[in-house]
Amino acid sequence: MLKVQEIRELIKLVDQSSIDEFVYEIDGSKIQMKKNSQTTIVSQLASVPQAANAAVQSVPAAQPVPTAHVQEAAPEPVKATVNEPAAVQSNLHKITSPMVGTFYASPTPDADNYVKAGDRVSKDSIVCIVEAMKLFNEIEAEVDGEIVEILVKNGQLVEYGQPLFLVKPE
Structure with missing residues (x-):
């Protein structure tokens, strides 16, 4: 299993590279990293059972919306658009x-x-x-x-x- 520092280094390397997605599997553990460069995050959860974990798809805005797939591994956090507060100032x-x-x-x-x-x-x-x-x-x-x-x-x-x-x- 990877140590936290090793995972941090992987995150930095993926962030600084030109790749958009990175998957690493070892001993039954899986690390998956995706960048959201010029993509729109779309999720379609309509036909997925509530007990299952739905993965969010990243697709270019010009492509049709894909259906979500069910993933048996650890749940991924659902990415949501966060509205920045109106009071956010550049000096904060x-x-x-x-x-x-x-x-x-x-x-x-x-x-x-x-x-x-x-x-x-x-x-x-x-x-x-x-x-x-x-x-x-x-x-x-x-x-x-x-x-x-x-x-x-x-x-x-x-x-x-x-x-x-x-x-x-x-």
Whole structure:
């Protein structure tokens, strides 16, 4: 099984390359990465049973809509268009997810959240956890400033590079 650092390196390499899709299988584990360069994400879930996991298809906008296929492997997060808040200003820093995983706002379910809107943070303050492959990765603020907005919900699946927080730098 690959280590988290190895997966991060693969993500960087795929991101910097000209390939659009990368699949790696070893010992029953599968890693699949897709880039969305100049494609439209379309999903058609009408005839898929609810118990099955539907995979999202990436297709060029000019092509017809494909039907979704059922995948037996681990569920993939459904990609959705996120409407950026009207108050987003260019001077705000985005704290992004360094990996694909599950966002957790607190260290345990019964504990208080690491941060909330209006809290002051330093660049080494822990703002959340992203869990990937049973590893809980603490995410730091990266800048000194004030949390303006939390862009994801507790327990939500997040993508590599997805904005998690908006911070007004000091």
